Amino acid sequence: MDGSSMGAEAAVEVRGLVKRFKAVEAVNGIDLSVRTGETFGFLGPNGAGKSTTIKILCTLVDATEGSARVAGFDVATERDAVRRSIGLVFQEPTLDGYLSADQNLRFHGELYGVDRSTAVARRKEVLDMVGLYERKDDLVQTFSGGMRRRLEIARGLLHSPKVLFLDEPTIGLDPQTRASIWQYISELHRREEITVFVTTHYMEEAENCDRIAIIDQGKIVALDTPAALKAGIGKDRVQIATADDAAAIVALKDRFELEARMVEGLVTFSVADGAAFVPHLFEKLGIAIRSVAVNRPSLDDVFLNFTGTSLRDAEAKGRFNPMAAASRGR
Amino acid sequence: MTQATIARVVVPKPSLAHEVRATLVVWEREMIRFQRDPARVVSSVVQPLLFLFVLGGGLGALVQAGTGGVDFLSFLFPGVLAMSVLFTAAFAGISMVWDREFGFLREMLVAPISTTSILLGKCLGGASVATIQSVVVLVLAGLVGVPYDIPMMLELLALLFLMSFMITALGLVLASRVKQVQSAMPLVQMIITPLMFLSGALFPLSRLPGWLTVVTHLNPMTYAVEPVRAVVFARLTISPEARAILDPGIWWGSYQVPVWMQVGVVIVSAAILLFAAVKLFARTE
Numbered sequence: 001m002d003g004s005s006m007g008a009e010a011a012v013e014v015r016g017l018v019k020r021f022k023a024v025e026a027v028n029g030i031d032l033s034v035r036t037g038e039t040f041g042f043l044g045p046n047g048a049g050k051s052t053t054i055k056i057l058c059t060l061v062d063a064t065e066g067s068a069r070v071a072g073f074d075v076a077t078e079r080d081a082v083r084r085s086i087g088l089v090f091q092e093p094t095l096d097g098y099l100s101a102d103q104n105l106r107f108h109g110e111l112y113g114v115d116r117s118t119a120v121a122r123r124k125e126v127l128d129m130v131g132l133y134e135r136k137d138d139l140v141q142t143f144s145g146g147m148r149r150r151l152e153i154a155r156g157l158l159h160s161p162k163v164l165f166l167d168e169p170t171i172g173l174d175p176q177t178r179a180s181i182w183q184y185i186s187e188l189h190r191r192e193e194i195t196v197f198v199t200t201h202y203m204e205e206a207e208n209c210d211r212i213a214i215i216d217q218g219k220i221v222a223l224d225t226p227a228a229l230k231a232g233i234g235k236d237r238v239q240i241a242t243a244d245d246a247a248a249i250v251a252l253k254d255r256f257e258l259e260a261r262m263v264e265g266l267v268t269f270s271v272a273d274g275a276a277f278v279p280h281l282f283e284k285l286g287i288a289i290r291s292v293a294v295n296r297p298s299l300d301d302v303f304l305n306f307t308g309t310s311l312r313d314a315e316a317k318g319r320f321n322p323m324a325a326a327s328r329g330r
Numbered sequence: 331m332t333q334a335t336i337a338r339v340v341v342p343k344p345s346l347a348h349e350v351r352a353t354l355v356v357w358e359r360e361m362i363r364f365q366r367d368p369a370r371v372v373s374s375v376v377q378p379l380l381f382l383f384v385l386g387g388g389l390g391a392l393v394q395a396g397t398g399g400v401d402f403l404s405f406l407f408p409g410v411l412a413m414s415v416l417f418t419a420a421f422a423g424i425s426m427v428w429d430r431e432f433g434f435l436r437e438m439l440v441a442p443i444s445t446t447s448i449l450l451g452k453c454l455g456g457a458s459v460a461t462i463q464s465v466v467v468l469v470l471a472g473l474v475g476v477p478y479d480i481p482m483m484l485e486l487l488a489l490l491f492l493m494s495f496m497i498t499a500l501g502l503v504l505a506s507r508v509k510q511v512q513s514a515m516p517l518v519q520m521i522i523t524p525l526m527f528l529s530g531a532l533f534p535l536s537r538l539p540g541w542l543t544v545v546t547h548l549n550p551m552t553y554a555v556e557p558v559r560a561v562v563f564a565r566l567t568i569s570p571e572a573r574a575i576l577d578p579g580i581w582w583g584s585y586q587v588p589v590w591m592q593v594g595v596v597i598v599s600a601a602i603l604l605f606a607a608v609k610l611f612a613r614t615e
Binding site: 032058059060080083084088090092093094095096097098099103106107108110111112127 | 345347351352354355359362363366367429432433434436437438440441442445
């Protein structure tokens with residue numbers, strides 16, 4: 001698709017994007033095209049280049065090479081036009097705790113020059129959507145983490161952006177709040193003509209997207225619908241509990257040539273047609289099996305398949321050395 | 331599924347009106363935060379009042395011989411007025427460090443608005459807050475032998491506003507380079523205290539040692555304090571000799587700098603500092 005053509009224009013169009021920080025290539029040649037109206041997920045471990053890419057798309061960071069257009073505008077040469085067309089929700093909070101929820105929104109509306117005649121109604125609309133209208137006059141410092149994130153989403157929508165960027169909108173939130181955030185995001189499409197570009201490193205959340213791109217070490221390694229990505233693996237995930245897990249892993253390698261590893265206390269491996277494999281397993285493993293679970297592949301398996309490491313392992317590395325992760329993820 | 335029609339786009343093209351709205355809302359935020367925190371007024375006028383009544387009272391008897399019969403507290407009053415806005419304004423500027431820490435700076439800087447409009451709003455906010463606080467000191471004029479003269483009061487408020495604007499801009503320049511909240515306050519102390527002591531707020535500019543004369547004349551604060559003192563002294567009944575000692579004016583060699591030019595120096599300094607802050611903030615994000 002030609003990025004400059006009108007009509008069926010992509011909401012986000014990225015070509016050969018590269019970002020170098022001194023010796024580090026944070027983004028290493030990314031091409032992607034996000035359709036107007038879809039929820040596009042950007043999935044990868046900390047430091048994979050997600051945040052850097054999103055910052056380039058939001059005009060906060062200049063690309064070293066390549067081009068990007070958002071809502072039809074070039075991020076390098078039409079900065080303010082891009083900014084007027086996008087809503088942003090950052091990983092880090094950007095609210096003023098000493099102002100009320102409504103004052104935070106009012107501040108945003110004035111900065112974005114939102115039409116005064118509709119501003120009050122619009123503020124009510126977005127606050128209603130995230131269920132905070134009753135708390136609009138309370139100071140933001142009294143809000144919980146989940147409420148703040150919801151308020152940030154409401155604020156990101158206030159000026160009716162064409163593309164809403166959400167950088168890790170659920171990070172640091174409890175599972176229940178994470179689920180409710182995704183509910184708001186999916187509800188968005190019913191209410192607004194909007195494209196959502198969301199980054200996450202939670203696999204289960206990526207399933208909420210229309211399409212996802214998996215990014216690892218600054219490169220997109222896969223891009224498709226969640227269902228297609230999972231189908232593309234063609235293997236099921238089998239988890240077994242045994243009398244001797246270490247021996248079971250060795251036995252799987254020796255007798256079936258399967259690479260197994262411990263995940264959540266269970267011997268885990270991937271195999272084509274897992275249900276049919278189970279009888280062979282009981283017959284030939286030679287180690288007492290206490291339980292068996294066979295699952296269709298998850299996005300976690302997709303990630304493992306394309307990058308060679310599980311997302312959790314990639315994450316753990318990032319968490320072990322937060323400074324390194326921070327500098328890589330900049 | 332998708333269509334090219336665009337939802338309600340309410341964000342206008344860039345215009346001066348839009349920039350003005352942004353400036354005003356940044357100013358308004360400063361006022362809301364000021365109003366929410368009355369303790370700030372009390373704490374920030376304590377120090378000036380200590381200087382006026384404790385230092386002034388203590389030294390008054392000692393220096394009385396050299397003031398030509400003028401109450402030392404009357405002399406100190408304009409300087410303490412200047413002091414009362416100094417720290418508040420500097421803090422208003424440096425508060426950008428907190429805005430950065432809590433992320434709100436980013437909310438401002440990613441808006442489709444110029445950095446100048448945002449920082450201008452911040453300066454106007456800092457100047458407004460500081461000027462309002464100075465009223466607490468201003469109402470004490472009667473206690474130190476300064477008459478309650480309405481035109482004088484208005485002139486003083488205007489001059490203090492201008493001074494605070496300049497100092498807030500200085501605070502912004504500092505804030506652009508300070509990344510850590512912990513180092514912000516010591517830095518303000520380190521920069522503002524010398525600016526105050528070297529400005530003639532607390533001692534007359536006459537009969538200074540040579541090096542001090544040079545330093546005070548290079549300090550923009552001197553040009554902000556001197557008009558304040560001139561406005562107050564114009565309403566006092568004092569002998570020309572006493573005035574020559576206590577309020578000799580500012581001299582560049584044999585040229586006496588007129589008050590309008592002093593005000594001009596402050597305006598130009600404020601503009602330069604604001605411009606520098608805009609450049610520095612544009613580069614940080």
